[in-house]
Every structure is written in C-alpha cells, then in structure tokens.
Amino acid sequence: MSRSSFLFTSESVSEGHPDKVSDRISDTVVDLFLSKDPYARVACETLTTTNLVVLAGEIRGQGIMDTDGNWAPGVEAEIEAAVRAAVRDIGYEQDGFHWETFEFINRLHGQSADIAVGVDAAGDKDEGAGDQGIMFGYASNETPELMPATLQYSHNILKRLADVRHAGEKRLEPDAKSQVTIQYEDGKPVRATSIVLSTQHAKGMTQQQVADLVKPHILAVLPEGFTDENTVWHINPTGIFEIGGPDGDAGLTGRKIIVDTYGGASPHGGGAFSGKDPTKVDRSAAYACRYLAKNVVAAGLADRCTIQISYAIGVAKPQSIHVDLHGTGKGAVNEAVLETNILGLIGGATPRAIREHLGLNKPIYARTAAYGHFGRAPDVDGGFGWEKVDLVDKLKALA
Template sequence: MSKINTAHVFTSESVGKGHPDKLCDQISDAVLDACLDIDPHSRVACETMAGLNMVVNVGEISCNNFETIDTEKIARNTVKEIGYDCAELRFCHDSFEYLSRIHGQSPDISQGVNAGEGLYAEQGAGDQGMMFGYATNETPEMLPVPIAFSHRLLKRFEQLRRDKIIDYLQPDAKAQVSVHYDGGKPRRITSVVVSHQTGHVSLERIRKDATDVIQQELDPSGLLDDDTVYYINPTGSFILGGPFADAGLTGRKIIVDTYGGVGSHGGGAFSGKDPSKVDRSAAYFARYAAKNIVAAGLSDKCEIQVAYAIGVAKPLSINVDTYGTGRVDEQSIQGVLEDGDLFDFRPAAIIDQLQLLTPNGWNYEQTASYGHFGRERFPWEKTDKAHTLKQVFSKTKAA
C-alpha cells in the first residue's frame, strides 16, 4: 500500500523507443497489428528477442492467411522507424540476421477462449491470473508524477532527435525521476537521471543540453528547485547502445509500461498479445474503471484488482483500494463493478466495449513505448463513465 501521510521519495523510470526491450515490444505489437488487420479474430502471442546483429520471433499465432504476413519485413521496418538505420550504430535494419519460430496456438487454450468450445458457453479468459489498474489525480494523465514525467522527458528527447535539433542523439535512452512526497502529495523533484545514447560529443555539451531540456520540460510543474540534482550519462559515456550493447526481450519493461512501480502488478506483460489475453485487456479495463472512478471525484487514487481462471468468463474477484482517499465506501464502488452494468469485466465484453479487435485511430504498436496508459488516443483512457458514476453515488447519498 502506498504511503499517504508520511514523507518519502518515490522514483520511476521510462525507457526510449530505441531501448532493446522496447524495440522488441514494438516488433511484437507490429506483428499483432498485421494479424488483426487481416483477421480481427487472430490469436497472437508473439515474442521478440534482439541481440548482437540478430532478431528472433517465437510464439503462437493462429490467423487466417498468416502466410501472407512477412514478419521479417515487419521487424526490419520497425527497427528502421525506431532509428537503427545506419551501420555506425552496430545494429541496422538492413543487416541483422532474422529467425522465426512462430507456430499455431495450442488447441487446449483455444477451446477455453473460443465461445462454445470449452466447458463454458461464453468466451473465457485467455489465461489465469490477476491484473491491476490504477489512477491518481496527481497529473492530467492521471498517472503518478514520477512515471508521467519520465515519459514526458523521453518523448521530448525523441522529438529533438528526430527533428535533428540535437543532432548527436541516438535511439537508446532512459530517464528516471525521483519525487519527494509529503502527506500523499508530490512536493518537489529531488533528482533526475537521463542516460542517452549519443555520438562522439563532449560530456560537458551533453550535460548542458540535457539539463536545459529537463528544465524546459519540467519547470512548469513547479516541482524543480535549486536543490534538484541532475545525473546526465552518469557513467561518463553512452555511445554503444541498442541490441549491439544489450540484448532485448518482449515484456521485460512491465513497470515502465504501467505505473512506474506505484500500486501493484500482476506480473503479466502486454505487448505481442491479442486482447483475448486478459493480461492485456483486463489490465486496460481495470485502468479504465479506476480512471473513471478518480475522474468522478470518488477518490484521489484508486487501484482495482481483477482475477480470472483460464477459460472462465466471469472474474473470480474484483477488489477496490482507494488508499485512504475515498469519498465513498470502497465496498460500494466494488459493488458497482461487480454488478457489471457499467463496467463488464467479462473478456468478450471488454473487447467489445473498448473495440480492441478493431482499433480506430490507434494501433497496438503505439502502446509499446512511453507507457500503455496516460495518452488520450487509447479507448481505455476515456472518462466517459465518470458522469454516470457521479449520478449513481449522488443518488446513494440522497437515499
């Protein structure tokens, strides 16, 4: 449980699109997008590994006309778009070795997921486990300050790299923000860490440029002060990066993908999985519900846990925790979620409500960098149920 009234410092990190693990997440989700484009009912569990001059895809995919999808081309195009497009980086889109060992989904799994094929008539959960959704009113994104600000920094650095405003920046990057909390509120930023792959440029120039960017981006928050410490490329050099310097794997940045370590995590990764996998879809829906609860003013913070059995549609449990910030009883909120009229946590209903098989104006590859939460383009970020929640609980109080 988060600390509410005690002073403490909390730190979260983000990683850039060119980080080896994030590169793998983006390839896996690009393959998922290609499958859903030709068959919205595809079953996809695509894993990617990247290392020294190599990219490997493994996993289980059942998709009509999958043979028409060129996964190697997808991998190369994704790597190029990220920015690994020249031999100087020691890892390049047109020269790495590619290997695929993708096969069909196990029939033991598919019979539990497909409606009418398993022990139950409804589409069941694609796996067992527990998923969490979280929201807080600390930031406009309804994310905790440390992870929200870490994402903001790296998105800004990427823009500067792509626009060649800082022309020596290379694709691999990390950022980390530490925030002092007191009484449950963010009071100041104690330190900022940025490690960014660069060309052969003096460390003095890198540190000056990066510090300027950090201050421009975070000054409006009012949380920077004269005592904030900046650590820029603290090893002294970051020239070798990407899969040349460090192997990457899909699903190895689950805390970056969610809430930066605030709250709980069920352990399941997102990228490369179609929405029949509740690791992904139920985590999205739990965020959707938590965000609407906070947007409705029912609490300042909210975490929702939902648990499933594989092949079973109805959740085993739904739990609500408002971390002592609730303005209504947690059990009452839980009752609304369990009722299912406003938020239906059955897998098929989640997919339908969020239109996860037919994305409109977004794709899964876009989720794979800078977090799956906090950007309005995604349907699970809408607060379209907040007004109804207000009405429900205003009637409860009146009664």
C-alpha cells in the same frame, strides 16, 4: 495510516531501449495480424541482440496460418517487412544494429489446440479468459493524466528527447533511460530531488556536451519551479554512452512491465502486455482496470484508486473484484459500492465484453510499446480507448 511526506522514484526507458525495441516488434506483429483478422490469436515474443531479431510464439487467424500450421501466401514476407519498418522508424541504422541488414529469424507457430478449445466460445459457453491471472489498474490525481508524477515525468522527458531526435537532432541516438525522484508533502508532489538521464549519443561527445544538449529539454517538460538549486542531476553518469540498443544489451519482450504501467506506485499482476492479442486478459483486463480506476478518480470519487480483477483460464466471468481508494474516498460511493456495481458498467468484465466496450480488436498496439500504456490521450481510431473518462456520470450516479 500511510505516510504523507516521503520520496518516491520511477524510471522510464525510450523506444530505442533494447527491451522496448522487442516490445515494439512484438506489437507490430499483433497489429499486422489483427489487420488481417480482428479475432486473430497472437502471443509473439521477440529477442533482439547484435544484428539479430528472433520471433517466437503461437498464432492463429484467418489469412495468416491454416490449421496445419502453413503460412498463408506472402505473410512471412509481410512479417519481415513490418519488423524492419518498425526498427527503421525507431531510428536504428548502426553497424551493430541496422534495420536493413540484421538477421531475421521467424519461429512463430500455430496456437496449441488445448488452449484454443479452452478459451474459444462454443454453444452456450462464452469465450473464456486466455489465461489465469490477476490484473491491476491505478489512477491518481497528482497529474492531469491521472498518473503517478514520477512516472509521467520520466516518460515525458524521454518522449521529448525522441521528438527532438526524430526532428533531426543527430547528436542523440535511440537508446535512453530516465529516472525521476520526487519529494511528496501531504501526499502531493512538490519538487524533484533527483533527475537521472542516460542517453546514447553521437561519437566523440563529452559528458558535459550531452548535459548541455539535453538539460533544457528536460526542464521544458517539468512543471515550472519543480527543480531548484538542491536538485541532484546525473546526466550520463558513466561518462560515455555511444554503444546502445540491441548491440549494447540484448532485448526481450515484456521485461519493462513497471515502466509500462505505474512506475511502482501500484501493484502489478506480473503479466506483460506487448505481443498479446486482446483475448489475453494480461493485456485487456489490465486496460479495463485502468479504465475503471481512471474514471473513479476523474469522477471525483477519490484522489487515488487501485482496482484488481482476477480470472481463471477458460472461464469468462472474473473470479474477484477488489477496489482500494487508499483512504481518499469522497462521499457515499465507497469501495463496497464500487465492488458491487463497477464491473456492470463494462458488461461484467468478461474478456469479450472488455474487448467490445473498449474496441480492442483493432491494430492499435504498436503505438503503446514505448512511453507507457497509460496516461496517453485517446486516438480517433480507437487507440488508447481505455484512457477515456466516459463513465464519470454513471459512477457519480451510484451515490
């Protein structure tokens, strides 16, 4: 039996964290290419460091690159302009990393023909998975977003500080990290035992000045009474944080996969999301798993739900489905019933069915690069469509 009383911790990082800058750039490239060709293939990795951005990876798409690997006219300039605009939007105008002056190197090239022939649809063969792998989705009713409280509150803290910064608070800079430890009683979050925040700040500020600036904003996004006199606070525990972002630490796409998902509260298949078009099941199937798990919890069938799906490269049909309700299932709809029926609600969870059901062949990915891919409100243009709870009635009917 799982423990009902314990401490648990999750962290988040801001849009200005060097790894998140890299994720944002990679997803900006995905969006640019999908805006040109909804069926473009993109696998874009980004390295950021002091005054340098490097792109690498494999691509294919109409109006982007021809079969000989030649760029379509003007596309290379569009890529650079989009990347610089993304960095400007984050807010980097520092001597060591400035959107207008960093060196830009583009090493994207054509997709491997061996991969293309394996995953493309042909004749009676449906489009296969872009790679082998296992993907997980998770949901919990401990927050309104059906997310782990430790991670949701960590995200909320940084999103609030980013909003304040973008609204004109010049004393805050883009790079930041948060960490929230919560005490659980009877499986429910009851109080924060520790809050850690490290935020890049303007030159000359003391540690106390930073704490006085950010603490009211932290308290504003936590439930009332969630902190008390025993909560331990660590605000900029190193004392000073003036050099940040890619100038302070190199960034790479895909290094914050636990921040992107469930903060350690759920297993993770190991594949990153950012920089990948939705034919890559690392991304699309993980979104589908979250979609299904969230709908199970939203339907009141369980307090918690974890779903795993696995794939083989070039094969459309999933290799397995596993559902775990963590002993919180309610009524007649148990794991076995869900495993038998749930993939049918999304066309069998083939890569094509997932993309069509969730509307993933759109330029909707740059917005996912910070503050989590899950626990977000669906957008009217299809962004975060995997957060919809439109399967509730069908799931209830399985009883």
